[in-house]
Amino acid sequence: MNETEGGPSAAITRTSAVYEQLRREIIQGALLPGEKLRIEVLRTRYKVGGTPLREALNRLSTEGLVTQFEQRGFRVTPVSADDLLELTRTRCWINEVALRESIGRGDHAWEELVLLSLHRLSRVPVVVDSRMNREFSELHRVFHGALLAGCGSRWLMDFNDLLFDCAERYRNLLAVIGEQRDVPAEHRAIAEAAIERKTALAVGLLNDHYEKTSKALLRAIEAAHITSSIKSCKCKKYRYYCWRVQTWNEPMRIVRYARQGRVGLGVREGDEVIDLSHADRELPNDVADLMRAGPDAQQALNSAAKTSKARLPLADLNVLPPAMSCGKIICLGLNYIDHAAEGGAKPPEYPMIFFRAATSFVGHDSPMIRPNCSDQFDYEAELVAFIGKRGRHISRADALSYVAGYSIFNDGSIRDYQWKTSQWTVGKNFDGTGGFGPEFVSAEEVSAGASGLKIQARLNGQVMQDANTKDMVFGVAETVSLISECMTLDPGDILVMGTPGGVGAARKPPVFMKPGDVCEIEIGSIGLLRNPIRQEAL
Numbered sequence: 279m280n281e282t283e284g285g286p287s288a289a290i291t292r293t294s295a296v297y298e299q300l301r302r303e304i305i306q307g308a309l310l311p312g313e314k315l316r317i318e319v320l321r322t323r324y325k326v327g328g329t330p331l332r333e334a335l336n337r338l339s340t341e342g343l344v345t346q347f348e349q350r351g352f353r354v355t356p357v358s359a360d361d362l363l364e365l366t367r368t369r370c371w372i373n374e375v376a377l378r379e380s381i382g383r384g385d386h387a388w389e390e391l392v393l394l395s396l397h398r399l400s401r402v403p404v405v406v407d408s409r410m411n412r413e414f415s416e417l418h419r420v421f422h423g424a425l426l427a428g429c430g431s432r433w434l435m436d437f438n439d440l441l442f443d444c445a446e447r448y449r450n451l452l453a454v455i456g457e458q459r460d461v462p463a464e465h466r467a468i469a470e471a472a473i474e475r476k477t478a479l480a481v482g483l484l485n486d487h488y489e490k491t492s493k494a495l496l497r498a499i500e501a502a503h504i505t506s507s508i509k510s511c512k513c514k515k516y517r518y519y520c521w522r523v524q525t526w527n528e529p530m531r532i533v534r535y536a537r538q539g540r541v542g543l544g545v546r547e548g549d550e551v552i553d554l555s556h557a558d559r560e561l562p563n564d565v566a567d568l569m570r571a572g573p574d575a576q577q578a579l580n581s582a583a584k585t586s587k588a589r590l591p592l593a594d595l596n597v598l599p600p601a602m603s604c605g606k607i608i609c610l611g612l613n614y615i616d617h618a619a620e621g622g623a624k625p626p627e628y629p630m631i632f633f634r635a636a637t638s639f640v641g642h643d644s645p646m647i648r649p650n651c652s653d654q655f656d657y658e659a660e661l662v663a664f665i666g667k668r669g670r671h672i673s674r675a676d677a678l679s680y681v682a683g684y685s686i687f688n689d690g691s692i693r694d695y696q697w698k699t700s701q702w703t704v705g706k707n708f709d710g711t712g713g714f715g716p717e718f719v720s721a722e723e724v725s726a727g728a729s730g731l732k733i734q735a736r737l738n739g740q741v742m743q744d745a746n747t748k749d750m751v752f753g754v755a756e757t758v759s760l761i762s763e764c765m766t767l768d769p770g771d772i773l774v775m776g777t778p779g780g781v782g783a784a785r786k787p788p789v790f791m792k793p794g795d796v797c798e799i800e801i802g803s804i805g806l807l808r809n810p811i812r813q814e815a816l
Contacts, residue, residue, distance in 0.1 A: 292548075296326050297334035298803070302725070304343050304354055305446045306412070312356040315344065325547055342444055359496055362448055366492040369441045370485045376426040376434045377484060381477045384428030389473050394615070395424040396469045398753070400462050403675050412726030413678060413755050415446065419730065420748045421465060425472060425484070448495050459490065529722035530583065531805075532565060534641075535595040543568065545583040546717060549592050554579060556588035565718045566601035566770030569666050569682060598641040599714040600685050601664070606771040607634040608761060609660075609689065611702065613751050613776025620784040625751045629760055632702050634689075634774065637709050642716035645812035646690050648793060649708050655791045655811070658689035658777035659735035659743045659799040661728055663754050664718060665771040672762040677755035680767065683720040684728050686807040687774050688713035688735075688799045690791070693783045713799065713809040724803040727754040731802040733778060738795055745778030747801070 300320075303309045320331050335352045338344035345355045355361070380388065399417040419442055426438055464487045471480035531546045541563045544551035554561050558578055562568045568575055611630035612618040618625045640646055648655040666682025690712050696705025706712075725731065728747055735743035752760065757773055782789035791797055795811040 292326050293330040293333045293337075296320075296324050296330055297337050299324060300334055301338060301341075301343065301443075304338070305443050307447065309354050311354055311447065313354045315352040315354065317351070341440060343447075357448060362492060362495055365441065365444055365448070366488055369445060370488055372434065372437055372441060373422075373426065373484055373488075374481050376429045376431070376438060377472065377481055378477055379430065379434075380426050380428035381472055381475055381480060383430055384472075388424075388428040390615075391424045391427060392421075392469050392473060395421040396465060399465060401674065401756070404461055411675065413674075413729070413753070415449075416726050416729040416748070417753075419446075421469075425468065449491065459494075464490075530580075530720050531723065532568075532579075532600065532718040532720075533592070533595070533716065534563065534565060534598045534600050534718075535590075536598055537590065537595055541598065543579070544590065544595075545579075546592065547589075550589045551592050551595060552583050552586050553588035553590050554582040554586055557582035557586035564601055564603045565664065566603045566605070566772075569664065569769035570605075572769070596641070597643060597716050599636075599639040600718040601714075601770065601772065602636050602639060604636060604770055604772050605768045606765075607636065607774065608771065609634050609706065609774040610752065610757065610776040614745060614749055614778040615751060616745070616749070616779030617777055617781065618751075620779045620781070629752050629757060631761070632706060634712065635707050638690075638707050638712040639714045640710050640712065640809065641714065642807055642809070644713075644809060645710070646688065646713055646791070646797070646809045647708070647710035647812055647814050648791065649692060649711075650814045650816070652692045652694050653790060653792070654693040654783070654788075655711070656691045656693050656782045657735050657737060657742065657791055657797050657799075658687075658691060658781060659733050659801075660687040660689050660777050661731075661733065661747055661754075661775040661801060661804075662687045662714070663728070663758075663773040663775060665758075665767045665773070666769055668766065668768050669758075670762050670766045672759050672767070674755055674759045677758035677762075678721070678727055680758055681721055681727075681754060682769075683718050684724060684801075684804055685715060685718055685772075686713075686799050686801050686804055688797060688807060688809060689774060689777060691783075693790075710814075713797070713807050715807050716805055719804050728801075728804070729753060731804065733801045734799070735780065736798040736800070737782075737789070737791065742782070742789070743778050743780035745780075747775075749778065750775060 315335060317328055317331055321328060335344050339346055339352070343355055344352050346352050395417070399421045402414045402417060403411055404414050405411060422442065426435060429435070464483070468480055468483045468487060471483055533544050533546045533551050535542060535544060535551065542553065542555045543561060543563055543565070544553055561579055561582060562571055562575065568579065609632050611632060612623055612626050613629070615625050662685040664682045664684065665680055667680055669680050672680060689706065692705045692708050692711065696702045698704065731747045733745050733747055734741060754773070754775065757775065758767065761767065791811045793811055793813040796808065797811065798806060798808045800806040
């Protein structure tokens with residue numbers, strides 16, 4: 279695609295997309311410290327023009343994640359003792375200011391946030407198979423953010439996020455070093471001191487926590503265990519950088535569509551969809567069927583995506599739900615604290631499970647149907663997780679390896695029918711009430727467990743729900759593990775992960791969707807699902 283096509287707004291979108299992808303890969307270690315970032319290689323890898331790439335790299339250089347060298351190119355900023363010391367000093371200083379403010383200003387809700395984030399963090403291992411556990415990394419970010427969340431300063435929080443990302447590259451090295459520390463006990467002591475308003479103690483413990491990590495890393499760097507070896511080393515222990523929880527060979531976005539009477543799967547690249555059937559007519563035409571077909575079919579899809587010459591304009595396609603042949607459609611209720619609270623309930627101690635039927639699904643840009651028997655048609659923004667391989671009694675540590683990817687759901691609910699009995703099934707299963715799509719996004723495209731993503735519902739452009747997937751009571755990994763205690767999870771099953779606060783039924787007066795409305799659900803890194811609302815035909 280020519281980088282000037284689509285005008286300035288399209289160019290900004292391409293720059294932002296490649297910036298986010300590069301940033302994620304640098305922080306997670308997929309791009310190694312000191313690695314050269316060659317424009318021609320990156321253009322092929324990310325399928326984007328040179329201008330958006332250079333703009334993205336320049337943005338990353340202002341954050342210290344990328345370094346320009348010899349005026350001719352870029353490289354991932356190397357790890358070094360000096361940089362680590364400066365980073366640690368800055369974090370201690372900024373976090374002390376923010377933590378003091380947070381302790382002084384934090385209310386009961388802040389205390390609950392700290393305790394909940396500590397509880398979630400304490401249930402996951404730091405290291406799995408000699409690699410830093412990505413779920414721990416995400417929950418670790420949430421915990422440290424919760425400690426400072428009461429400070430009331432957006433600037434402090436934004437700066438803290440930047441410093442956390444810079445520190446993440448170093449923190450990943452702890453898996454290589456194999457240092458033995460009781461990190462959960464350190465976190466618990468910091469949280470307890472903060473909640474008890476022991477400011478000096480909490481600040482001291484937090485700084486000590488950072489300094490212990492820094493000293494361990496300095497020993498490794500100064501002994502040349504990392505800097506001189508990591509780029510050339512081929513052994514599994516050091517190549518943890520390239521580890522990803524994955525079912526797919528490559529990151530991709532798969533669209534299920536109908537065109538000229540035929541249903542197919544395609545890989546979306548920008549505003550175009552690669553027609554996979556042009557290269558392999560034996561491929562399934564449903565993502566759930568693709569999951570069940572196993573690694574051979576998934577490899578065939580990867581190959582077809584690389585070899586197919588047929589590209590279809592996305593605007594010309596009727597986009598369908600990614601999957602209609604799901605074996606199990608497992609939904610969670612009250613899985614965000616604020617949603618439970620707005621309904622007068624406490625957060626559940628065990629996932630509240632109900633099932634949905636595929637006859638309720640509609641695709642992106644297709645109308646969701648308000649039934650003639652009710653005018654209480656409510657919206658619910660939700661994350662979808664696709665199961666990619668069969669499993670039972672799955673551990674938390676292994677759970678994300680069973681998740682192939684993600685999508686978006688609008689769990690349209692007929693409230694008066696939902697509340698007719700203690701079981702919600704009927705109100706959740708009217709035909710054509712559940713928006714699903716617009717595409718399947720492989721797990722490599724997003725953060726571990728899709729945690730830390732902004733989730734939002736908009737009705738006719740007005741924001742109705744605005745939250746973050748990190749606020750789920752039961753995250754994706756924990757949900758997979760708990761459900762697998764009682765039932766086998768099969769390829770093609772999906773988990774619909776619950777909705778945050780802000781639903782229409784809880785508003786005063788209530789706000790329900792009506793014919794002519796347009797509801798949009800957007801989740802960061804995954805996409806935007808849009809559905810108009812239409813009345814049921816007589």
